Amino acid sequence: MTRQTTMLNAYTPGAGHLSPEDEALAQRRAKALGPAYRLFYETPVHLVRGEGVHLYAPDGTRYLDCYNNVASVGHCHPRVVEALSRQAATLATHTRYLHDGILAYAEQLLALFPPELSHVMFTCTGSEANDLALRIARAATGGTGVIVTDNAYHGVTLATAEMSMSIGPAVAPGPTVFPIPAPSAQNYPSGIAEGFAAAVSAACDRMQAQGIRPALLIVDTIFSSDGVFPDPPGFLVPAAAAIRKAGGLFLADEVQPGFGRTGSQFWGFQRHGVIPDMVSMGKPMGNGYPMAGLAVRPDTIAEFGQKARYFNTFGGNAVAAAVGLAVLDVIRDEGLQQNALTVGTAFAEGLRGLAGRHDAIGETRAAGLFIGQTILTDGRPDPARTARLVNALRDNHILISSTGPRGDSLKIRPPLPFSLSDVDRVLTTLDRLLPSL
Structure with a gap:
């Protein structure tokens, strides 16, 4: 069985997706940390700062974090x-x-x-x-x-x-x-x-x-x-x-x-x-x-x-x-448990709403701000399409991951201060990206 670990590990140093500065950093990383470590995304993200539900690249590019439950109450609270x-x-x-x-x-x-x-x-x-x-x-x-x-x-x-x-x-x-x-x-x-x-x-x-x-x-x-x-x-x-x-x-x-x-x-x-x-x-x-x-x-x-x-x-x-x-x-x-319920419910409902316009949206499984969203092609779970979507979201400055034995579901697990406007941004981006994937 193909494990989900293969989905986000496509990048290897020298693949050519990074700036010269970040490529040099990736080469240093491989040399110092060895082969067992993995990087997320086909084009890895270089981060230098976090605040709330956002992470920042060296050039100030701001990424919406839909994945991190470690910084549960927000980055650098x-x-x-x-x-x-x-x-x-x-x-x-x-x-x-x-x-x-x-x-x-x-x-x-x-x-x-x-x-x-x-x-x-x-x-x-x-x-x-x-x-x-x-x-x-x-x-x-x-x-x-x-x-x-x-x-x-x-x-x-x-x-x-x-x-x-x-x-x-x-x-x-x-x-x-x-x-x-x-x-x-x-x-x-x-x-x-x-x-x-x-x-x-x-x-x-x-x-x-x-x-x-x-x-x-x-x-x-x-x-x-x-x-x-x-x-x-x-x-x-x-x-x-x-x-x-x-x-x-x-x-x-x-x-x-x-x-x-x-x-x-x-x-x-x-x-x-x-x-x-x-x-x-x-x-x-x-x-x-x-x-x-x-x-x-x-x-x-x-x-x-x-x-x-x-x-x-x-x-x-x-x-x-x-x-x-x-x-x-x-x-x-800060009422973060209630926020998880309110915002998570809206997130799941929004994803189910997208299913009416996009055949790629399969089953939505959710409890609060923890959501698994199956991605389909021709009615069947599609890990390759899920991988393309995860990487496309990264390119649109939204960080997310996948889950399941084959990596055919989005794993949505943002910091608990995630807001309704953050949800709207994710849903709007998905709505725009899905037809081209």
């Missing part, structure tokens, strides 16, 4: 930058000393979860958070088997890369990793909730037939790398019950959908009315500062806590705590 600078100038140390900042942040963060999830552990990246969750699951269950969706992305450590089908065949899947089809109507035509739960149960049966005990079902609750599959709300309940019946745990990976992005709820799992055993967080948590974490039930962490100690040199440091608090404050004070 002044309140976040000020909190970071103030704390970095005061104290930057780890969690082995008593410090009020990390406790204030932990308490405010946990207040956003169901009360059953009452402990939080801090890391630097979502990869680390998911890796830690796997260690905890193994201790709690005595098992090693992991269920993931078949184009998932959960991280870049050895363990999480083996659970991440979307990054390519070099290390995935691991021998105890059991992929199942993503929760789409195409994969489960008789019913997503029942079909997905049955797939979880069948994976557990395959494990046990090989002498492997189930430990964990891990899902990104928006299924972003699989193509963005948020609906119907509630479909994860039977799947969580299925893994628990087999003796495993349910981990909700909120690295991409969390922190208000889905609009109706603060966390993606809340749309499904299910309470996970663990919840991993990352990317938007620090608005660009590297921080992540894992919320856990006390009974889930008990066995691991008795037999192991956890320490992370930088995870949960005083600067991270200050940044995290500022991000939560901005989401609340």
